[in-house]
Amino acid sequence: MTMRSHRAYAATQRETGVSSARPIDLVVMVYERLLDHLRSAQHQMAEGADSSESLTKAVDLITTGLEACLNKAQGGEIAENLAIIYDWANREIMLARLRRDPQMLKGVINALQPLAEAWREHAGLTNDLFVAANQPMGMAGSEVRSVGSAMAA
Numbered sequence: 001m002t003m004r005s006h007r008a009y010a011a012t013q014r015e016t017g018v019s020s021a022r023p024i025d026l027v028v029m030v031y032e033r034l035l036d037h038l039r040s041a042q043h044q045m046a047e048g049a050d051s052s053e054s055l056t057k058a059v060d061l062i063t064t065g066l067e068a069c070l071n072k073a074q075g076g077e078i079a080e081n082l083a084i085i086y087d088w089a090n091r092e093i094m095l096a097r098l099r100r101d102p103q104m105l106k107g108v109i110n111a112l113q114p115l116a117e118a119w120r121e122h123a124g125l126t127n128d129l130f131v132a133a134n135q136p137m138g139m140a141g142s143e144v145r146s147v148g149s150a151m152a153a
Contacts, residue, residue, distance in 0.1 A: 024123040030065035031116035034058055038093075038109050045102040055097050062086050062093075085111065 021029065041054035067086045072079045089108050096104035 022123070024119070025125075027066070027069070028116070028119050028123050028125060030061055031112065031119055034061040034065070035109060035112060035116060037061065038105050038112075041096075042102040042105040042109070045096070045100055045105070051100075052097065055093055059090055059093055062090055082115075085115070 037054045037058040041051035041058065044051035044054060063086075067083060070079045070083055070086075072083070075082075089112060092104055092108045096102070096108070
């Protein structure tokens with residue numbers, strides 16, 4: 001299968017997964033993509049490569065995928081605390097980008113990882129179930145990661 005075929009197949013799988021997902025599953029997916037982009041940017045920075053696209057996508061996921069969905073009236077203190085965390089994460093990502101400091105991204109990843117795990121647990125997903133549910137059939141995890149990385153590029 002060519003890389004183009006992999007991309008098309010992965011895009012179809014992702015669209016199908018999104019359209020049939022529960023709202024809580026979508027939050028989990030946003031966190032997973034966000035962490036993937038942050039790890040990618042961290043790796044790119046460490047190698048001296050341009051990380052701006054990965055960081056832009058990470059900020060966009062926080063802003064449009066997480067912050068915009070907060071309902072402070074219904075969510076109360078939890079929603080307000082999440083808004084503070086998301087605002088902090090956005091600032092840290094921007095500072096990391098300006099300073100070209102991959103360690104600053106590590107701090108953001110370390111802060112967001114427990115939130116991602118909590119959402120996954122709340123959704124009733126274990127790490128294995130979530131990874132399996134988001135992999136195209138017949139592809140190993142490493143192949144899916146490489147296809148996903150290629151799609152994000």
